[in-house]
Amino acid sequence: MIDLTMNRDNLQRTIARAKEKGIIIPTFAQMRNPDLIPDKIKEKLKSVGLWDLNPLNLFRISWHNEPKESGGTFGPVNFIEVPQELSGVKARIIILTGKWFPTGCHKVGASFGCLVPRLVTGQFDPTYHKAVWPSTGNYCRGGAFNSKLLACDSIAILPAEMSRERFEWLSNIAGEVIATPGCESNVKEIFDKTKELRETREDVMIFNQFEEMGNSVWHYQVTGKAIQDAFESVKGEGDRFAGACFTSGSAGTMSAGDYLKEQYPHAKLAVGEALQCPTLLENGFGGHRIEGIGDKHVPWIHNVKNTDMVIDIDDEDSQKLLRLFNDPIGQKYLVEEVGVPADFVAKLPLLGISGIANMLCCIKMAKYYELTEHDVVATVGTDSSVMYGSRIKELEEQDGAYTACKAAADYAEHLHGIRTDAMEELTYQARKRVHNLKYYTWVEQQGKTYEEINEQWYNDHYWTDMHDQAKDIDELINEFNDATGLLKNL
DSSP states (O other): OOOOOOOHHHHHHHHHHHHHHTOOOOOHHHHHOGGGSOHHHHHHHTTSBTTOOOGGGGGGOSTTBOSSSBSOOBOSOOEEEEOHHHHOSSSEEEEEEGGGSGGGSTHHHHHHHHHHHHHHTTSSOTTTOEEEEEOSSHHHHHHHHHHHHTTOEEEEEEETTSOHHHHHHHTTTSSEEEEESSOTTOHHHHHHHHHHHHHHOTTEEEOOTTTOHHHHHHIIIIIHHHHHHHHHHHOOTTOEEEEEEEEOTTSTTHHHHHHHHHHSTTOEEEEEEETTSOHHHHSOOOOOOOTTOOOSSOOTTOOGGGOOEEEEEOHHHHHHHHHHHHSHHHHHHIIIIIOOOHHHHTTGGGOOHHHHHHHHHHHHHHHHTTOOTTEEEEEEEOSOGGGGHHHHHHHHHHHOSOOHHHHHHHHIIIIITOOSOSEEEOOHHHHHHHHHTHIIIIITTTOOOHHHHHHHHHOTTHHHHHHTHHHHHHHHHHHHHHHHOTTTTO
């Protein structure tokens, strides 16, 4: 459960800071349904850029943003539907697109869900504390951005081998940027650094996305509902919501799957990971290049008991498809030779590396269950190719100039040739095996208790009670906004 214990002294300082900086905090309900956002705020947003460091952009932590760089308000959920010509399967695949969040990534939502409960309870004092955001890239970007909007100091932690674009942007937003050794797979090194900060600095508060239940609550409430809205908007006669696939990462998006399985009880929920680091599939380890998904542990916030399948994706597939989807020659090949509609090919840059991996998970699920044209599978595109320009350049330097022949080979091997290998439909005992892996990270290393890890498995109300805390948090947010007086004086 999220600790909602009040610290009244800190809270008064936080309210004063918010009033001084003009900060109004949106509710989870408003993020789910932007119709609830006051018209005066929508009007003010018409003069605000999507990435501007303006507290009003807190209201754009939503899948419903108008897809424009500046001045947008709200509309339908941002998603794309993958045509059969590209996927090679009969099932319909819909992908929510994170590009139209501030920072170009939905992680601003996850980090909001972690920070705001501690602000509106007074547990975090922005006049004293620094928010520490340990991440493999996007989460610390979202956390640093939210910290800036909420007038909090921040420290971003991420592996040294993440893309140059991440570091360049963070250097202008975060108070401190700390690079830990390694790549996407080196999550323990990030944990070690946060432990060091916790033990040596009294003014830091750690927001570890892998254990912060606010991450789970945000995705359950906001992403889950957005996928439901997207499905209902494309649903035809006889169509059914067949399943959802999310690469593990922090496992925040897996909570969206919890929501969807409540709405569509027959749906399947799959967790993806890199084949090069098969932690969930084989209790294995290794390094990989699918930026945006950590590994070698099971996140504390992952409700494994509700997960039906593990799907492993070869990182070479996501790398080669990144180039195919973004190179003009690759795009031309997809249109002229494969027959993918040109208007959809133009949207492929909306998918970053992990979004491509998520799409491949959906394809593998569709093939495994032999899904039909009446089945819909959903996932998210965490970010877009904008964040991976340096990676595309590296691929150009590594493989040379792109040609139609290379495009054909990449399509045939890394997309059309996707098989149902390296995946497992989880039995009860297999799920318990994966869940038990939490012990080594969270109980032995991170201070969680044996009792709570068993609560996660055996208490049927553990996850539902936690997800329902959004209502309590919204009440605290409304009280906070009332105390500043900013909302009623717009």
